[in-house]
Amino acid sequence: MNLRRLKYFVKIVDVGSLTLASEILHVAQPALSQQLATLEGEFNQKLLLRTQKGVVATEAGKVLYRHAQMILRQFDQARADVLNAGRSLAGQVSVGLAPGTAASTLALKLLQTVQGRHPQIVLHINENFGTTLCDVVRSGLMDMAVLYGGESPVQGLSFDPLLTEDLCVVAPAEMVSKPGDLALRDLRDVDLLLPCTNNQLRRYVDQAFAAAHVVPRVVxxxxxxxxxxxAIASGVGATILPFSVARSVAATSSVNVCRLVSPTIEVPLAMCVSDHLPLSEPAQVVKGILLELVGALDLQGGLHRTLLNHARVQVVDHE
Known part of the structure; x- marks a missing residue:
């Protein structure tokens, strides 16, 4: 097995057609078919099935596809690290920022800081659900992600706690008369706008309502x-968010922000990386910058507890 053969296989699966892959790769289709047959012979497995619409991966092919993506990505990282040894850092780094998190408010600052310090690093920022981000980090398709959760072990992943935030209610003035503390039971008859049920933040909210024996009115x-x-500004309903995000939402309209109490709901923010795939040098530097920015978050009113030791956050600077 060689890298070229794996590259051909990945491209065939990506486009779902031997003919199209042949055109993209500039390889004659008979030669491409021969490479595929050799690969199937090496694994003694059927990797692709031909259909009227093209080709699809078999179960064995899907497994190889995932591993091939990781192998090719690691090789690209190794080549870039070797070529750039002793030079300014260069390469692609992908960072996932779960929407509705404190870190998602840092996307622009992260981009500006990376460009300012290491202009040859190409940063790819992806905002998606936490579960999706975990999957792509574990598969090696993304270098790191910042998301809520991380208390429970997940195979293939390592979590570093960053900070915790208290959840707040963001509501139109007619629903919540003034800012301050608000008991969870006071939301019993309030129309709520919440993330979908597979969202990690929603899970914390649902657990709190269940513990308080309150059924939320999710509209x-x-x-x-x-x-x-x-929707909040127009009076459709209220929502529950971490303070950092609640503050940014409140800045766009005239609404009240109240900290939830009885019970207080705390959500942990964590850095997620693969526990078996090493980060490239550019990715290590971007991780350091991201930790620096998270550690410097200004969450007013004592609504967060930073778990990072700011004095120990060091960013390696290669010139």
Whole structure:
């Protein structure tokens, strides 16, 4: 087995067609078919099935596809690290920031800082659900992610705790008369706009309501921050968010932000990386910058507890 053969196989699966893969790779289709047959012979497994619409991976092919992606990505990292040894850092680094988290408010600052310090690093920022981000980090398709959760072990992943935040209610003035503390039971008859049920933040909220024996009145589920802010401003309902995000939503309209008490709901923010795939040098530097920015978050009112030791956060600077 060689890297070229794996590259061909990945491209065939990606485009779902031997003919199209042949054109993209500039390899004659008979030669491409021969490479595929050799690969299937090496594994003694059928890797692709031909259909009227093209080709699809078999179960064995899907397994090889995942591993091939990781192998090719690691090789690209190794080649870039060797070529750039002693030079300015260069390469691609992917970072996942779960929407609705404190870290998601740092996307622009992260991009500006990386570009300012290491202009040859190409940063890819992905905002997606925490479960999806975990999957792509574990498979090696993304270098790191910042998301809520991480208390329970997950095979293939390592979590570093960053900080914890208290959850707040963001509501139109007619629903919540003034800022301050608000007991969870006071939300019993309030129309709520919450993330979907597979969202990690929603899970913390549902657990708190269940523990308080309160059934929330969820009138809509949404993930878009802009749509959420507009819905709250128009009086459709209230929402529950970490303070850092609640503050940014409240800044766009006239609403009240109240800290939830009785019980207080705390959510942990964590850095997620693969526990078996090493980070490239550029990725290590970007991770350091991200930790630096998270450690410097200004969450007013004592609504967060930073778990990082700011004095120990060091960013390696290669010139």
């Amino acid at each position: 809509a589920e949404m993930e878009s921050a802009s749509t959420l802010a507009a």
